[in-house]
Amino acid sequence: MVNFTQITVKDIAKEVKDNCLLGIPADYSGVPMSVTIEIIKNKTKGLRLYCLPLTTIQGDMLIGSGCVNEIETAAVTLGEYGQAPRFQDAIENSKINIKDSTCPALHAQLQATEKSVPFMPLRGILGSDLYKNRNDWSVIDNPMNNSNTNDEKIVILPAVQLDILIFHASKADINGNVQIGRRRELATLAHASKKVYVTVEEIVDEDFFDSELKAAATLPSLYVNGISLAKNGAWPCGLTDYYDIDTNEMSKYAKAAKYQETFDEYMRDFISQNNYSNI
């Protein structure tokens, strides 16, 4: 028996409501693919994706499946498998809105929420077309006047709170604490989200807080609303210490996603294969 709310992948997907602001982890920090497929099956609409700081196949699949209305990101790419074709198509044909950003800004907006302050300053950015296209960003004179740059102009970014965050991790302990290793951006995302759901490879019969070393790599259960077991839950993305990215599947996806018709066909197959157990 576990001392936390254990739910199913389908339950988690149901928590993702139309038009919500959904937190998206990067390809290296636990992509919740099993839940993503359920979101697509639910035909969820109008999602606003907030990527920290980028997305790969997860974002591209959600966009290609018509679930997305807006994306705030520093990049969408399939990495060594090329550009993200459904994302490119959606931008080039104005099917979704984009808030083009830069990695540190995406972090800083969530860090403002972590601290419950209304905005966060960030250097850089000025003089870029990113700034010109962001009505929600602003520039101020450094009111502290404490830098070596005279009359310094600095950008301020609004605090952003996510409606919901979902990610995949290696382990949860008996009390619902989640091992995130050095992927501390998952903690930033969780701190800045109203609800947090996690899928894990395994649930282990111990308490991570019994070990100082393990505790340091843990997201405490106080930030987590529900956990589901999902073996291979990040597939075809990789999960550190568990499995590498599936290069065959990624190549297959990159090819299929080039056109909407072949993408739709790929998704029909993908869904019918039931790739994730314990759902």
Next chain:
Amino acid sequence: MTEIFQSEIIISEISNLLKDDKHVAIGAASPIPGSAALLAQEERKNTNRKLQVTILHSQKFNNFTDGSRELFDASAQGRIDTFFLGGVQIDGEANINLVGTGRYPKLDKRFSGSFGSALMYFVVPKIILFREEHTPRTLVKKVDFISAPGISPPNIYRPGGPKYLITNKALFSFNKKKKNFKIEKINPKFTLDAIKKHGSDETIFIDVRDSGDIQKTGTIKDALTIPRGFIEFAADDQTPYFNTKLNKNSEIILVCGAGGQAALSGKTLIEMGYNNVKNVGGIEDWEKNKGPMDK
């Protein structure tokens, strides 16, 4: 002799630029800069000037434990000496575009996005721009979208910025005051390829310097000598000055003292409809690599 790959030459060139660094960071999907940094690290292994190399997205070479924001925080703190940035387009003032071509936001061709460039370009002292493809498509007059600007006014905090640009053809340095790039070195592989073509009927060599300069150094054997200021006339078959040896479909290879005049002449020829124009850079590199000379 084993064949030398172009990528190996570029890796070696980049590695030379990291000589005085303490900490080099490498972003995602950058195998050539990554190899260069590890080469530089290896070369200094037995010295007391160790080089720290951080390769993001690598378990072994990622020195950070505070999540993906730590790279940006550490850079802003001045703990990283060199970082690499690329771009769909790079322009003469070192503005970089990682977002796409055409009119934003719809764009004709969307690319991935700006990543961390809009901060890294400002705070890392030595940014090396790396773009293998050296064509008018990638090195443009003005980028379609500025992901990060090459230069900033004095009221912007900016200890960092562009120092070098490396393509498969050349190494450039960036001059912040003049707001332009200068050719430092042509990729020797490119010079060697051009030397191989010397003597072929399909390739025309042109030295674009004035006769005084050519007299001092000599020039490529059998090269045409057409000064830069005269090239518009010599290349225009509607003028009496047309040089009948020129032909819009031949391969034309230009040379000058350092590569700058040849680049400008090349631009003119391309605008006039010459299809296959290349720049071999300065005559010194040609001679050093044992290209045939007229002295």
